[in-house]
Amino acid sequence: MPAPPSIPRFEREVMEHVWEQGPTSVRAVMEAVNDDPSRSPRAYTTVLTVMQRLEAKGLLRRRRRKGGRFDVYVPRVDRETYLRARADAEVDNLVATYGELALIEFTRRTAALDPERREQLRRLAEG
Numbered sequence: 256m257p258a259p260p261s262i263p264r265f266e267r268e269v270m271e272h273v274w275e276q277g278p279t280s281v282r283a284v285m286e287a288v289n290d291d292p293s294r295s296p297r298a299y300t301t302v303l304t305v306m307q308r309l310e311a312k313g314l315l316r317r318r319r320r321k322g323g324r325f326d327v328y329v330p331r332v333d334r335e336t337y338l339r340a341r342a343d344a345e346v347d348n349l350v351a352t353y354g355e356l357a358l359i360e361f362t363r364r365t366a367a368l369d370p371e372r373r374e375q376l377r378r379l380a381e382g
Contacts, residue, residue, distance in 0.1 A: 258344035259337055260312045269305050270314060274334040278318075278327045281306055 262270065272287040273279055285302040306328055309315040314337070315328045332340075349357040365373060 258340050259314060259332060261341065261344075262309070262312070262314070266305055266309055269302065270309060270330070270337075271334075273306075273309075273315065273328060273330050278329045280325050280327055282325070284328075 268288065269284055272284045276283060276287070281299060281303045284306065285297060285299050288302060289296040306315060306317075310317050310328070314331055316331050317326045317328055320327050346357075353360075365376070368376070
């Protein structure tokens with residue numbers, strides 16, 4: 256699978272709501288986004304535009320609900336797969352840009368972790 260695109264903060268927030276809700280409507284995502292009273296509410300059209308962009312980027316699929324008057328958006332990739340692929344692409348980019356310096360920094364940071372955490376990461380990396 257090619258690396259999925261990097262997405263800006265608000266697109267990521269919208270994706271988080273879609274991943275949480277599963278197949279969902281623009282209105283349901285807008286209500287979830289606007290659930291935070293400390294922020295200005297986002298308009299329906301703003302959320303619609305973002306979801307259309309995410310569809311164009313291949314992260315969402317749009318379906319017309321049978322007999323319905325609105326579309327339902329479904330994630331094309333689950334959250335874990337997206338994050339793993341993005342992390343892989345970012346690490347590849349760091350290594351391509353900084354070479355051994357990036358690898359040395361990863362090694363230093365890994366060595367600075369407590370032994371229990373290092374062991375957890377080793378087990379995760381082995382699958």
